[in-house]
Amino acid sequence: MEEEIVDSPDQWVAQHIRRFVETGGQARPGMNDLLLTTRGRRTGKLRRTALLYARDGDRYILAASDSGADRHPAWYLNLVAEPGAVVQVGAETFAVVTRTATAEEKPRLWRLMVDMMPAYQEYQETTGRDIPVVIAERAV
Template sequence: MDEEIVDSPNEWVAQHIRRFVETGGQARPGMNDLLLTTRGRKSGKLRRTALIYARDGDRYVLVASNAGADRHPAWYLNLVADPAATVQIGTETFTVTARTATPEEKPRLWRLMVATMPSYERYRETTDRDIPVVIVERTA
């Protein structure tokens, strides 16, 4: 039996996940949306959220912005605890390993993500938190 996946408790995100699934990943044509499923660091349950991504070669890049909140998003904390996850892009689902970009990698990847979603810069200005950039790579 497949393990149950719990969608984001944020209603807007949960609706977006449903649209993503219903449309085969085309919830917002022209946007680089993916679904990320992590293992809850406290509950042990599978947790799913929708995120914007950019490509960096064969890698996928995410921003743990939490809309500029002063705390990291749960999905990021889950990845720090367990970097193994699942990603769905379009109708393709695959396993990945995630890690936080190093200080040397981050400036270039941050610029890439701001070019993809300019609001990330505004989020950075509204928080004292250092917003992590996450690199996600397919596993063999």
């Protein structure tokens, strides 16, 4: 029996996940969208959310912005607790290993994210926390 995946409680994100699945990953053509499935650090349940990503070679780069909220998003905290996750890009699904970008790596990777979506800079200016950048690499 396949384990149940719980989609984001945010209504807009949950609708976006449904469109992503229904369209084989083409919910918003021209946008770098992916689905990220993590294991809940407290519940142990599989949790799925939709995120924008940038590419850095073979790596997928994510910003844990939570739209500038003063707390880290649950998906990021789940990855800190368990760095293994599953990503769906387009119709392809694969396992990844994640980590938070180091202080040396972050400026260049953050610029990739802001260049793709300038609102990330506004999110950083809105919150008192430093928005983490996550690097996801295919698991071998």
